[in-house]
Amino acid sequence: MSKKRKEVVKSIEDAVSLIKDGQTVAIGGFGADNHPMAMVREIIRKGKKNLTIVASATAGLEIDLLIGAGVVKKLIAPYVGQEMYCPIGHNYRKYAESGQIELRETSEYMLYAGLFAAASGQEFFAWRGGVGTSIPELNPDLVEFMDPIGKTKKIIAVPPLRPDWAIVHVGWSDVYGNGQHLGARFGDRWLARAANRIMTQTERVVPNSVIRKNPFMTTIAYADVVVEAPYGGHPYAAHGFYKEDVEFIQDYVKSSDANRKGDSKTWDEYLKRHIQEHYAYLDTVGIKKLLSLYTHPIVSW
Amino acid sequence: MSDYSWKEMMAVVFSREIEDTDKVTSGAHTEIFFAATMLAQKTHAPNLKLQLGGSVTLCQVTDIEVSELPKTSTGYELIRYAESVHDHPDTFLFYGAPGGKDYYKEGSEYRDVNHFWFADKFFVGGIQVDKWGNTNMIGLGTKEKMTFRGPGTIGINDIAVGVRDTYAFITAHDKRRLVEKVDFISHPGKKICRENEFYGGGPKWIVTPKCIFDFDPDTLEARLYMTFPGVTVDDVKANTGFAVKTAKKVETVEPPTKAELEALRGEVDKTGVLRH
Numbered sequence: 001m002s003k004k005r006k007e008v009v010k011s012i013e014d015a016v017s018l019i020k021d022g023q024t025v026a027i028g029g030f031g032a033d034n035h036p037m038a039m040v041r042e043i044i045r046k047g048k049k050n051l052t053i054v055a056s057a058t059a060g061l062e063i064d065l066l067i068g069a070g071v072v073k074k075l076i077a078p079y080v081g082q083e084m085y086c087p088i089g090h091n092y093r094k095y096a097e098s099g100q101i102e103l104r105e106t107s108e109y110m111l112y113a114g115l116f117a118a119a120s121g122q123e124f125f126a127w128r129g130g131v132g133t134s135i136p137e138l139n140p141d142l143v144e145f146m147d148p149i150g151k152t153k154k155i156i157a158v159p160p161l162r163p164d165w166a167i168v169h170v171g172w173s174d175v176y177g178n179g180q181h182l183g184a185r186f187g188d189r190w191l192a193r194a195a196n197r198i199m200t201q202t203e204r205v206v207p208n209s210v211i212r213k214n215p216f217m218t219t220i221a222y223a224d225v226v227v228e229a230p231y232g233g234h235p236y237a238a239h240g241f242y243k244e245d246v247e248f249i250q251d252y253v254k255s256s257d258a259n260r261k262g263d264s265k266t267w268d269e270y271l272k273r274h275i276q277e278h279y280a281y282l283d284t285v286g287i288k289k290l291l292s293l294y295t296h297p298i299v300s301w
Numbered sequence: 302m303s304d305y306s307w308k309e310m311m312a313v314v315f316s317r318e319i320e321d322t323d324k325v326t327s328g329a330h331t332e333i334f335f336a337a338t339m340l341a342q343k344t345h346a347p348n349l350k351l352q353l354g355g356s357v358t359l360c361q362v363t364d365i366e367v368s369e370l371p372k373t374s375t376g377y378e379l380i381r382y383a384e385s386v387h388d389h390p391d392t393f394l395f396y397g398a399p400g401g402k403d404y405y406k407e408g409s410e411y412r413d414v415n416h417f418w419f420a421d422k423f424f425v426g427g428i429q430v431d432k433w434g435n436t437n438m439i440g441l442g443t444k445e446k447m448t449f450r451g452p453g454t455i456g457i458n459d460i461a462v463g464v465r466d467t468y469a470f471i472t473a474h475d476k477r478r479l480v481e482k483v484d485f486i487s488h489p490g491k492k493i494c495r496e497n498e499f500y501g502g503g504p505k506w507i508v509t510p511k512c513i514f515d516f517d518p519d520t521l522e523a524r525l526y527m528t529f530p531g532v533t534v535d536d537v538k539a540n541t542g543f544a545v546k547t548a549k550k551v552e553t554v555e556p557p558t559k560a561e562l563e564a565l566r567g568e569v570d571k572t573g574v575l576r577h
Binding site for chain 2: 030031032033057058077078079080081082083084085087088092093096097105106107108109110112116127128129130131132133134135137138152153154183184185186187189190237239243244295298
C-alpha cells in the first residue's frame, strides 16, 4: 500500500486557525471537569470574534472566560457557573444584563434534543419538559405543538443544533483521531456527533496499539483534528489525570467578580497573566502546583 | 442559640423524608441534598437509589466511607462512591416511570422496583418562589430587560413532567425571594403541572431556612405547614412576600437528634461544609 492513513495531529495554533470568526463552537466537559481549556485560551489569544458558543449541559467558568474575553456573540447554555465556588458566572451576568451577548434560553435536555436532532438527521426532537415554563417565550427557536396522538397535551419541538466545531477533551488519542475518555464522558459524545467537525484536545497522544487494546473505550472515533495539550484542562479536572485547582478557580471568581463590578483593570491583568501560549501558561501555574493536582487513574487497563 | 446550622437542619429534614424504596436525584449546587441522601443511606434507607450529579452517577455509600461531602456534582471523587456511571444524556432516557402513569397512584405495585428511574424525589432551587410553588432560576426583570441574570434552568424544567414529588428550596427567607408571582418560571408549581397533565405532581413542599410550606390539595396554593425550631408564624408572615395561609395547626419541626447529628457530622459531612 503506497497511500498512507491520514494523521490529524496539529499544533494548537494551526488547529485554532481553522475556526473562523462567526462560527458556532461547542465546548465539551461538564461542571468543573474535562473542559478543553488550552483550546479555550488559544481561541481568546487569537482574538476570535462573534462566535456562537454551545456550552455543555452544565457549563463551568470556561464559558464565563470566553464571554469576559469578548469572543462570544451568542450563547446557548442551560447554566453558567461553578456550583459552590461561584453559583452564577460573573461575566455571564455582566454581559447578559447589559445585553452584550445574545442568549438562547435552554435546558439540559433541550440542548441534547437539538444535538440528537442534528446527529440523527431529523427535523426536530420532541420534549414535554419546558411546557408551562418561560423557556418557550424566551427562546424563539422552540415551537409548541399539540400531541398528534393523544391530542390533549402540549409538546415542544426542538430544532436541530449543529455546531461548526465541537471541541472536547479526551484522556488520550491516537494520531488518527481515535480518542478515549478515561473517566466520565458527560455529554461529549453528543456534542461531537452533532457537529460538522470535531477537534479533540488530548492529554497524551498514544500509539494506535493502545486504542486497539480496548476499542470498547473509544468515545470519539476519527476526530478531524487532534491537539496534544498535557494539563490542558487546568484549572479544571481532567478525569484520569488530575483534579481541579481550587485556588486558581477562586482567583478566577475574584477577578471576574471585579470585572462585573466595573474594575476592568483587575480583569485585564487576569487575562494578561493567563491567556498565554500553552506551555508558558503551564510555567505560570508552576510545576509544583501541577504535580500536586495528581489523582490516580480510576479506569483500569 | 442552637448548636446546629440551618443547612444541617434542612439536610436532616430531607433525610427523614426519604424512604428505602425511593429513587432520588440531586443535581448541581445541592450540597445539602448530597448530605441528606447520603445520610439516608447511612441511617434508614440502604436501598435508596441515588443519582448524584451530572453523569447518572449512581452512588451507594451505605457500606463505604465518605471522606468529605463532595463540593461539585461532577468531580472525580464522586465517582469513587459510584457503582455505575453513564453518559449524561442517558439521564433523559430514565425519565419514564415503571408502569407509566400507574406508578403515580398511591400504593402502586411498581413503587418498589429495584432499578433506578428518575425519580421519586428531586430538589429544585430558585432565586424566587411564589405562592403556587413556581420557581425561577432564569432571572429578574422582564423578557426585554433582565436586571438580574440567574444561573439558568439547568434541567429543572425537564424533570417537572415525570418526577413524582419535587421539593423547592431557597437558601434565604425574605420578601424578595418569596413573592406573589415569579418573574420567570423555570419549574412549574402544582397548578401548572396539573393543567398540563404532567404525571409528576410538582412541588410537594417549599423549604426555607425558616419553615416548610405544603400545598392546599384543593386550591394548590402554598400554606404554612411547619416552622423550624425558634421560628414563629408571625416571623414567617412578616418575611414572606405573599399572604401566608396556614395549615390547621402549624407544628414545629423536631430538631436534629443527637444520633442524626452524629451520623451527619461523623459519616457524611466530616469537614463541616454544612456548618457554615
